[in-house]
Amino acid sequence: MSAALDSVPSMIDRIRHDLVGLKMPRALEALDHIVRRLEHGELSALEAIDILLSEELTL
DSSP states (O other): OOHHHHHSOOHHHHHHHHHHHTTOHHHHHHHHHHHHHHHTTSSOHHHHHHHHHHHHHOO
């Protein structure tokens, strides 16, 4: 891999950055667990998005 590619933030890092910018701390806390569930085929992409958004609405 080239040095230029090594310096590019990973997609998950960009998502974390975006969640911070959007002031979504609950979704940020849940992100790693949701990604693991996606990787294991337990969730679809739409389900993952729904869970992340729902985290912010849960009081």
